[in-house]
Amino acid sequence: MGVNLQNESQLFIGIDGGGSKCRATIYSPKMGVIGTGVAGRANPLHGLEQTFESIRQSTDLAIADANLTQADIKTLVAGLGLAGVNVPRLYQLINEWQHPFAHMYLTTDLHTACIGAHNGEDGAVIITGTGSCGYAHVGEQSLLVGGHGFALGDKGSGAWLGQQAAEHALLNLDGFAQDSQLTQLILAHFDVSDAIGIVENLAGQSSSTYAKLARLVIQSAEQGDVVAIEIVKQGAKYISDMARKLFTLEPRRFSMIGGLAEPLQKWLDSDVGQQVQPALAQPEIGAILFAQQQYSKHQG
């Protein structure tokens, strides 16, 4: 951690909130990570109250894990990386929150993920988990691509792969699309026998429910299923396009993170796949680094 702090006893909390989970990590400059907590989704686009609740829950769990007390929360300097706060209205609403911390510094989950992946240095990242998006930060420039959320964008993400597969399964069961092992795998996944059973399990559900089908798509593609291969290739094509757009900023490092980063890598165009370097630290560590950077800037 490359930030010099005047007060070495100051504790930091890094919070990484997205469409599936909210992770909180408490960090002591002297002792390193001293506690972690995980709660449910914290995506302001899908509800502010749930976002605040998940932040509180993950914080409480991390506090307990670190053997701190509730009263210690107000001494923490928090760095929050949240999905959706690239929308100015949401950024403002979260920033106006009567938060329980000593200080709260807010940015996008992409920014903190990027800071973490490159250990505080400049670089580019693509996240492919429940959603998908790309971010690069080089000098004074930053670039955000994709990340418009489920059912609008997020091609190549877990939710998108799952939605494409479910859509195909329903077309297949109705006799409008070619056979694929995905149809049987999705029926088995929900333990149902027909299209209505699939609809009952997916209608009105959030992106994370769809994302649970993604591993079936990846697995079927790896087993040579033509429909699954077509879906995965289309998603990977978009991820490759996104990467090339980030490369226009000439980042020194590029990492892929999220649950689908590893399985998708082999499907990327080779000019992109060759450039992928391991992420050096998790997004929640990026959130801590961000909190430290902002805190030392504002205190200094």
Place this chain on the structure above:
Amino acid sequence: MGVNLQNESQLFIGIDGGGSKCRATIYSPKMGVIGTGVAGRANPLHGLEQTFESIRQSTDLAIADANLTQADIKTLVAGLGLAGVNVPRLYQLINEWQHPFAHMYLTTDLHTACIGAHNGEDGAVIITGTGSCGYAHVGEQSLLVGGHGFALGDKGSGAWLGQQAAEHALLNLDGFAQDSQLTQLILAHFDVSDAIGIVENLAGQSSSTYAKLARLVIQSAEQGDVVAIEIVKQGAKYISDMARKLFTLEPRRFSMIGGLAEPLQKWLDSDVGQQVQPALAQPEIGAILFAQQQYSKHQG
């Protein structure tokens, strides 16, 4: 109306509930339609409480329009055609509702639309409004195709056309897809200037919000916009496939209904387009005919 009733003073109410609106029509065998009411969406897949609320509201409005009193509601024989009740669990939940009517007969909105379109006779219908689906009833056989709801199925529907257009606009604004006049039309529709503005207006919104973009797609296709033409053709291809599947039951009549039926007709494959005949009555009249058929069967 071809049903003989022993009691000519019995009043009926036909209720047609879907993803955008709920329409109630009160019918007197002696005087014909005596009152109508329209309320918000009534799709049980997207919420039971809202469905019951919309049924109540549209009923109250129709009661007032017919110069009846609240006390008269319990004398009405109701026919309900509701989206989503092809799902057995939802059919059961709605059927268990402590409804305010003398009798309530429940079926799908497709069934009542089909009964209406062919004035109580056998036939086939495709509905393309907010959603899309097909239904045929011939003798003892009935066939339901598509209609799996927004973000899973409903290709060719208003919501699907709108979603495809919004997805393209975001890809276009991000530099990942070709230009189309749709991008500027959608920005103007929401009075915003960038991708974030579109996302803010669509994220988490219901199918009816997406369906409002459909006329922009149809209009752009008619003006020769290549992207819009591709979207409309893909939707119309699915509608044509659905029609040919319904034709396997050899229905005597086939009608297209819903807000997109007319604009989509010219894009259908010619073998399908040629068979389209006008709907003879509205779905809510179909719901009344259904109520009369069921009532005379159960009373007889």
